[in-house]
Amino acid sequence: MWNKFKYAMQRFAINHNCGDTLASCVLLAGALIMLIGSIAEIQWFFLIGWVFFVYYLFRFLSRNIPKRREENEKFCNFFIRLKKRWTDKEHRYFKCPQCRQTVRVPRGKGTIKIRCPKCGNQFEKKS
Numbered sequence: 001m002w003n004k005f006k007y008a009m010q011r012f013a014i015n016h017n018c019g020d021t022l023a024s025c026v027l028l029a030g031a032l033i034m035l036i037g038s039i040a041e042i043q044w045f046f047l048i049g050w051v052f053f054v055y056y057l058f059r060f061l062s063r064n065i066p067k068r069r070e071e072n073e074k075f076c077n078f079f080i081r082l083k084k085r086w087t088d089k090e091h092r093y094f095k096c097p098q099c100r101q102t103v104r105v106p107r108g109k110g111t112i113k114i115r116c117p118k119c120g121n122q123f124e125k126k127s
């Protein structure tokens with residue numbers, strides 16, 4: 001009986017996205033926004049909070065697991081990249097004005113010409 005229940009719970013967890021990083025962040029953000037809304041007495045914060053909860057519910061009930069996994073992976077990668085940039089003190093990051101490709105250059109070299117590796121566009125930046 002207990003094993004059957006455990007098995008059912010495991011199956012449920014596998015078939016739904018209740019525990020991925022994006023889900024927990026969405027839920028946390030929604031709760032935080034509602035909390036701020038209730039402290040500051042801002043009505044439309046609740047609305048935004050609800051949007052987060054509905055999105056969480058949508059992801060939770062979604063049967064398209066590969067798509068939800070992909071979303072989660074993108075979300076995680078975004079934060080990994082952000083952290084890398086924050087901790088990287090030896091480089092500066094610029095976006096190519098033409099194709100939006102991120103270009104990494106060594107810091108402290110004065111004004112330099114940067115050539116975009118993707119589209120070949122050249123632009124000057126202070127490193």
Ligand SMILES: [Zn+2]
Binds near residue numbers: 097099116117119
């Ligand atoms: Zn470019």
